[in-house]
Every structure is written in structure tokens, then in C-alpha cells.
Amino acid sequence: MxxxxxxxxxxxITSEEAYWITAGLVLHELAYSPRYWNLLGSESYVPPATAEECDEAGHEVLPRAVMLGFKARAINSNWDTCYAAVSLCLVDLLARIPDRSSLFPLQPWDADWIAAFRHALSQVEGDKHISLDSYRLLDEPLFQNYVGFELFERLNQYASELFGQQVEGVFARYSPFWMLCQELFQESYLGDQLYEQEHHHAPSQQGRYGCIYLEQxxxxxxxxxxxxxxxxxxxxxxxxxxxxxxxxxxxxxxxxxxxxxxxxxxxxxxxxxxxxxxxxxxxxxxxxxxxxxxxxxxxxxxxxxxxxxxxxxxxxxxxxxxxxxxxxxxxxxxxxxxxxxxxxxxxxxxxxxxxxxxxxxxxxxxxxxxxxxxxxxxxxxxxxxxxxxxxxxxxxxxxxxxxxxxxxxxxxxxxxxxx
Incomplete structure (x- = not known):
């Protein structure tokens, strides 16, 4: 050896920019598609159709500096950095809902739970865009000096304390929520044609550009x-x-x-x-x-x-x-x-x-x-x-x-x- x-x-050897844009597109779709959280109350969701649109939409909700912060914390896999961003934003959105009792236990991968979450968000007044303040959660003392998958474990603990309800295993690698984010990631990264060739079925959302073409x-x-x-x-x-x-x-x-x-x-x-x-x-x-x-x-x-x-x-x-x-x-x-x-x-x-x-x-x-x-x-x-x-x-x-x-x-x- x-x-x-x-x-x-x-x-x-390879640049991660294409993956970072992909992670942002996953969060963008979860946030603004009527299939998921639909923060802006849209009737439809049209994915970015060009390289420029992908870059703009991805970095709008998930800035490059945030991704670099995740990488510095030893969240190494791009599936995991994507999941970390989505999880932090979900906790932030849940915190904006005055009465969250009907949303427990948390099941953010389940279609019925997502519908209930979407309805609860629609009742919240004020700006509903993804807030960059969501990522400042990692500055809290509870997260200091923790890296890698430890951050997901701490996020479960933080959510339990914040909401006064037991949150266990929701924010974890290979959880059903992680699997949902991974699937959306692959769809956005590969694009319609390559995804269908690779997985032998159509993606959940048509019209994705495919960030694989942005690789350098x-x-x-x-x-x-x-x-x-x-x-x-x-x-x-x-x-x-x-x-x-x-x-x-x-x-x-x-x-x-x-x-x-x-x-x-x-x-x-x-x-x-x-x-x-x-x-x-x-x-x-x-x-x-x-x-x-x-x-x-x-x-x-x-x-x-x-x-x-x-x-x-x-x-x-x-x-x-x-x-x-x-x-x-x-x-x-x-x-x-x-x-x-x-x-x-x-x-x-x-x-x-x-x-x-x-x-x-x-x-x-x-x-x-x-x-x-x-x-x-x-x-x-x-x-x-x-x-x-x-x-x-x-x-x-x-x-x-x-x-x-x-x-x-x-x-x-x-x-x-x-x-």
C-alpha cells in the first residue's frame, strides 16, 4: 500500500460549485413549489431553465458562504450539506408558526404532514421568503465545537427544547426526510433526461436544467x-x-x-x-x-x-x-x-x-x-x-x-x- x-x-480535483447550486435548487423547490411548502402561495412551480437561472435561484436561498461554512464544519457529502440547509430552514419556519401543536410529531417527508405544514404557513403574516437568518442558528452555543453528523444530533436536541416537544431522529442521516432531499438533489443535478436514464422513471418535477452540465x-x-x-x-x-x-x-x-x-x-x-x-x-x-x-x-x-x-x-x-x-x-x-x-x-x-x-x-x-x-x-x-x-x-x-x-x-x- x-x-x-x-x-x-x-x-x-473537481469543483463543488455545481453541487452547491444543486443544493440551493432543492431548497428553492421545497420552499416555493405548491407540492411542498409553497411559501409564496404560488399555483405552479417552474424550475430554472438556464445555467444563469440555476445559479441565481440556488444562491438566492443558499449563499456560497453558507455552503463553505458547512464544509468547514466537516459536513462533507453534498447530499448532507443540502440536507443541513433544508433542515435549518425548516426549523426556522416552524418557529414562525404560533400554534404548532397539530404538526407534532414532525414528519416533514410525509405528503399529508407537508399539506398541514403548508396550510399553517399560509396563516402566518409577513415575509415568507427563506431567511438567511436561518443559518445563524449554528452560531448558538448548543452547536459550538460540533462537526459532521454531530450537528444533526444537536439539531434534534435544539428543536426539542425550542418547541417543547420531543424531536428524535427527524434530522438524521438516512432519515425519510434525508431521503426526500437526496431524491430531489439527484433530480436537480442530473436533469430530466439523465435522471430517467439512471433511475428508469420520470422525475417528480419536469423541466429541470441539470446542474451536471455546470461541472468544472x-x-x-x-x-x-x-x-x-x-x-x-x-x-x-x-x-x-x-x-x-x-x-x-x-x-x-x-x-x-x-x-x-x-x-x-x-x-x-x-x-x-x-x-x-x-x-x-x-x-x-x-x-x-x-x-x-x-x-x-x-x-x-x-x-x-x-x-x-x-x-x-x-x-x-x-x-x-x-x-x-x-x-x-x-x-x-x-x-x-x-x-x-x-x-x-x-x-x-x-x-x-x-x-x-x-x-x-x-x-x-x-x-x-x-x-x-x-x-x-x-x-x-x-x-x-x-x-x-x-x-x-x-x-x-x-x-x-x-x-x-x-x-x-x-x-x-x-x-x-x-x-
Whole structure:
């Protein structure tokens, strides 16, 4: 495994802008379609029909800064960032309704409940647009220092305290409400034609543009091709660990001319993670294997790896990521983690990324070949032992694995400066 480099995609290889717009379109449709919340009392809903309209509508209800805040909080999957935004807005709208008693227990995925919610909202006076104040809820003390799926758990607790009614499991990954948002996300991302090809039935709403056509690489494709080619020439096997489902991960790589540089056996998408979770669940094990769980990184590095097997020593392979969940998951998997700053686009995101303590930080993936070449140099390890002895020991253990095919359980350096 010592010659394997596993890349996250979004924020590292691919841009997330198309996904962020998609998340906003899901919220826009839920808010303003008569099928759902219908905040403005419209008789019909016409989805944005052009790239410009998609961009405007998506960012109107879900600004880019909010999405960056979610990413900084290690909500890594774009399905989950979408769901976080929708959930916060739903809580805010519920808080505007004076008498909410008939809406409990909360069932925001159920058509009858949605109709009752829509009617209750129609009785509320004043502005009913999605308020950007909804997202400031995460500034409340209850949410401080919580990241990832912990935020959903805290949202259930917050809603219980706010409404004086028990709210349990409503805001949770894989809940019926999450599944509703995921379905709408896929419809908006793929557009009518691709969605029907992929799912073999028509989408719930016709006329969607398809944000997949807005996809872009994070850096010029030629630059990325050159970087990956250099890594291959250095003897590395390249893999992927991404929250994207299979086709959505592979098609952009093919479009950018990058897919050929990756080893198919080392590509782990959400599709494979979900399949592994299903197998566990059939045995009564409900463990979530999505990042920051180390499973996806381990399976990308070693295709024979199975959940709950022993983790290799630190430094056994390389992970290139851009979020705290990449750092936490990669290090838990025994990897040496290199964080790139192309996905940390705010001061908060960069601060949280630094606090997660990746092994190394670089501006973008173009610096990876030179960094790895330097880290595999014994002279570098010798210099590092004086200031970062633990990291130098990891690198030396990795050197033995990579160049001498020796698995060393422990390396101890005792730095002595020459006289």
C-alpha cells in the first residue's frame, strides 16, 4: 500500500460549485413549489431553465458562504450539506408558526404532514421568503465545537427544547426526510433526461436544467493531467475516496481526461460505501462508513479491506484531501494526510483545517509530486527528526515499506546533532 495515493475529489480535483447550486435548487423547490411548502402561495412551480437561472435561484436561498461554512464544519457529502440547509430552514419556519401543536410529531417527508405544514404557513403574516437568518442558528452555543453528523444530533436536541416537544431522529442521516432531499438533489443535478436514464422513471418535477452540465475541474484539466502523470512516473498507484456516487465521480474524470491515470480497483465512491453499509446492516451492524470513518480510505488503498479489520500503521499510504473529515478519516486509516487549500475557501475553513492537524498542507495538488519526492528522501527525514521527531519516525517507517518492502511495527529515532 505504500505506493498508493488516494485523492478526495471535490475541492481537490473537481469543483463543488455545481453541487452547491444543486443544493440551493432543492431548497428553492421545497420552499416555493405548491407540492411542498409553497411559501409564496404560488399555483405552479417552474424550475430554472438556464445555467444563469440555476445559479441565481440556488444562491438566492443558499449563499456560497453558507455552503463553505458547512464544509468547514466537516459536513462533507453534498447530499448532507443540502440536507443541513433544508433542515435549518425548516426549523426556522416552524418557529414562525404560533400554534404548532397539530404538526407534532414532525414528519416533514410525509405528503399529508407537508399539506398541514403548508396550510399553517399560509396563516402566518409577513415575509415568507427563506431567511438567511436561518443559518445563524449554528452560531448558538448548543452547536459550538460540533462537526459532521454531530450537528444533526444537536439539531434534534435544539428543536426539542425550542418547541417543547420531543424531536428524535427527524434530522438524521438516512432519515425519510434525508431521503426526500437526496431524491430531489439527484433530480436537480442530473436533469430530466439523465435522471430517467439512471433511475428508469420520470422525475417528480419536469423541466429541470441539470446542474451536471455546470461541472468544472478545480484547476485547468491540462495542469491536473500533468500532475497525475508525474505521480504515475514516480511509481505511485492513484486512487479515489469520494462522497460522490459512482457515475457522478467517474464521468467528470473522463470528461477532463483524468480517469486513465487512476486505477479502477482503487476508486471508492459513495456507491461502494453504501453497499458495504448494507452488508453490515444485514448482520445487525448499523455503523456508518462515510467520512470521517476510515473505511473508504482503507478500501481505496487496499481493495481487499473489509470493515472492522485492523488498521495499518500510520504512514502506510497517502491521502490528499481538503476538509477536516478527510484529515480525521485519513489519519484514522493509517494514512499520511496531505491537505490542499483549494477547498478551504474561507478563514474559518482554513482555521478548522489547520486545527485538524494534517501531516502537511500545500496550496493545491500540483505540489504533491515534489512534496512526496522530498518526503521519501532520507536527508529530509534526518533533518525533520530534530523538530518533528514523531513525524520523522512515520516517514522512516514508510521509507522501509516503500523501498525495502519491510513492515516495521515501530521506529525510534534518537536525534544527536553532529559536533
Amino acid at each position: 505504500s505506493n498508493v495515493v488516494v485523492f478526495d475529489l471535490d475541492g481537490v 475541474s478545480i484547476l485547468p484539466a491540462e495542469t491536473l493531467r500533468s500532475t497525475l502523470q508525474t505521480l504515475r512516473e514516480q511509481g505511485y498507484t492513484l486512487g479515489v475516496a469520494t462522497g460522490r456516487p459512482g457515475r457522478e465521480a467517474i464521468v467528470p474524470l473522463q470528461n477532463y481526461g483524468l480517469y486513465e491515470y487512476f486505477d479502477a480497483a482503487h476508486i471508492m465512491t459513495h456507491t461502494e460505501v453504501a453497499q458495504a453499509e448494507e452488508k453490515l446492516l444485514a448482520r445487525g451492524d448499523s455503523t456508518s462508513l462515510v467520512k470521517p470513518h476510515p473505511y473508504q480510505f482503507l478500501a481505496a488503498a487496499n481493495p481487499d479491506y473489509q470493515p472492522h479489520q485492523a488498521v495499518p500503521p500510520r504512514g502506510s499510504f497517502i491521502v490528499i484531501g481538503d476538509t477536516t473529515s478527510d484529515v480525521r478519516g485519513g489519519q484514522a486509516a493509517g494514512a499520511l494526510v496531505v491537505a490542499v487549500l483549494t477547498g478551504a475557501l474561507t478563514d474559518e475553513a482554513r482555521r478548522l483545517l489547520e486545527e485538524s492537524q494534517p501531516d502537511f498542507m500545500i496550496p493545491d495538488v500540483t505540489r504533491v509530486p515534489e512534496l512526496l519526492q522530498r518526503l521519501d528522501d532520507l536527508a529530509t527525514i534526518q533533518r525533520m527528526q530534530f523538530l518533528e521527531r514523531e513525524k520523522a519516525e512515520i516517514l522512516l517507517r514508510r521509507w522501509f515499506m516503500r523501498y525495502m518492502d519491510l513492515e516495521v511495527d515501530e521506529v525510534k529515532l534518537t536525534p544527536r546533532r553532529s559536533r
